Amino acid sequence: MTRILIADDHDVVRSGLHSILGSQPGWEVVAEAGDGKRAVELASETQPDVAVLDYQLPFLNGVDATREIRSVRPQTExxxxxxxxxxxxxxxLLQAGARGYLLKSDARRFLIAAVEALARHQPFFTGRVSETLLSSYLAGGSTSGSTLTPRERGVVQLIAEGRTNKEVAMVLGINIKTVETHRAAVMRKINANSSADLIRYAIRNKLVEL
Incomplete structure (x- = not known):
């Protein structure tokens, strides 16, 4: 039996994924989450074989949720x-531990194959994604990734979602002074002068949806 966790902040997407994946012989959708923090909690509780995560999740985005899931449950792909x-x-996302990357536009053709591959602990990337990585490699693209730490990205995401420093601290389980320290570090790194600059950065880097 292949156990699957689904995390997406849109009910209709979760419902569609549940219907498709749950109908496959030998597969069971054991949990659904509407945000990244809950996805990590449910991964620990239900121990799925495969977690299907949207990138733009509230509270913790796909990168940070992937990193935490792989930390608490290394067997979960x-x-x-x-x-x-x-x-x-x-x-x-690869650096965070994801082993599969599927564009929603390719879901009709490749979703089942992607989950099958990950259930066998094999990576899965469509030709379009592989071409993107290959083109970057041939062009000498940078591998350094974001200049922000995972915690800093989490703080920026929550601020961009309209949360106060106190609310950010509660969600992330840290104190307000630490939130303020991270916020100041981010503003210095990205040359931001206001909350509006942080929000623009979050949107530009796809930490939140418009």
């Missing part, structure tokens, strides 16, 4: 299911 085709994003 992560498939990122997203509309974004970005070489730096793909690299960052």
């Amino acid at each position: 992560v498939l990122i299911f997203t509309m974004h085709e970005s070489e730096p994003l793909i690299r960052e």
Whole structure:
């Protein structure tokens, strides 16, 4: 039996994925989450074989949720299911521990194959994603990824979602002074002068949706 966790902040997407994946012989959808933090909790509780995560999740985005899931449950393979085709994003997700990357536009053709591959602990990338990585490699693309740490990205995401420093601290389980320290570090790194600059950065780097 292949156990699957689904995480997406859109009910209709979760419902569609559940219907498709749950109907496959020998597969069971054991949990659904609407945000990254809950996805990590459910991965620990239900111990899925494969976690299908949207990149743009509230609280913790796909990169940070992947990293935490792989930390608490190394046996769980992560498939990122997203509309974004970005070489730096793909690299960052691979570094976080994801072994599969599927564009939502390719789901009809490749979703089942992607989950099957990850259930066998084999990586899965469509030709389009492989071409993106290959083109970057041939062009001498950078492998350094984001200048922000995972915690800093989490703080920026929550601020961009409209949360106060106190709320950010509660969500991330840290104190307000630490939030303020991370916020100041981010603003220095990205040359931001206001919360509006942080929000623009979050949107530009796809930490939040418009």
